[in-house]
Amino acid sequence: MGKGGGCVPSKNRPPKGVSDQDLRNPESDGLVSDQNQTQTTQTNPIDHAIAQRQLRVFIVFYSMYGHVEVLARRIKKGVDSIDGVEGFLYRVPETLSSEVLEQMKVPKKDGNADEVPVILAERLVEADGLLFGFPTRYGSMAAQMKAFFDSTGPLWTEQRLAGVPAGFFVSTGTQGGGQETTAWTAITQLAHHGMLYVPIGYTFGAGMFEMDSLRGGSPYGAGVLSGDGTRKPSETELALAEHQGKYMAGIVKRFAQPSFRAPGLGLD
Secondary structure, three states, X not given: OOOOOOOOOOOOOOOOOOOOHHHOOHHHHHHHHHHHXXXXXXXXXXXXXXXXOOEEEEEEEOOOOOHHHHHHHHHHHHHHOOOOEEEEEEEOOOOOOHHHHHHOOOOOOOOOOOOOOEOOHHHHHHOOEEEEEEEEEOOEEOHHHHHHHHOOHHHXXXXXXXXXXXXXXXXXXXXXXOOOHHHHHHHHHHHHHXXXXXXXXXOOHHHHHOOOOOOOOEOOEOEEEOOOOOOOXXXXXXXXXXXXXXXXXXXXXXXXXXXXXXXXXXXX
């Protein structure tokens, strides 16, 4: 049947004894194939940008005597171990005066070669994922971290953090001092922003059931028991922190798949 749809024989029909394959033009056939492929592989420029750039997890913390900072650095190691994701360490502003900090014998942080920079709230929109770390004060977050969350009001007004994965890691002085409640009570901050809370659950495996030694951390996130301030994090606590970094990096990669969300701008 010809191209016109009638019964007139097509002028392009091959003679008897000659197959269609014998008459193919590789050059023109290839051109048609390329055109079809171009039409079916067009992508959204935003999706392409998400797929190409390095994803970012901001590890934002407050650490008075250094315990939370140790966890933060180990979490960054975990994040950086996942291909395509990079962790960035940031400290929230201090609210206590230098005189008070000196009386509390808080180690000075200024001038250190590896000092972590202070972050302002508006920079949070640059992250694809957020992990917040802080010590406990009577079972909830320290005032310095609460003050930082309070400063995110302008972001809340425009819901700039909606849809961003976020989680917590903590430090407490005792076993019953708030390893779970400190993270639990902080979830309200994420809820008002529309962020997606990402706990680690029991994904750490056997390490979550370790009973032979003191260990911080919970299904809500990594944790360290600081005691009177002299206790160092155990290897299990550090390993859990590194696992949380890996876990969050994996979640961020999943949520950053093309056409799912524009980083820092909530859900599409």
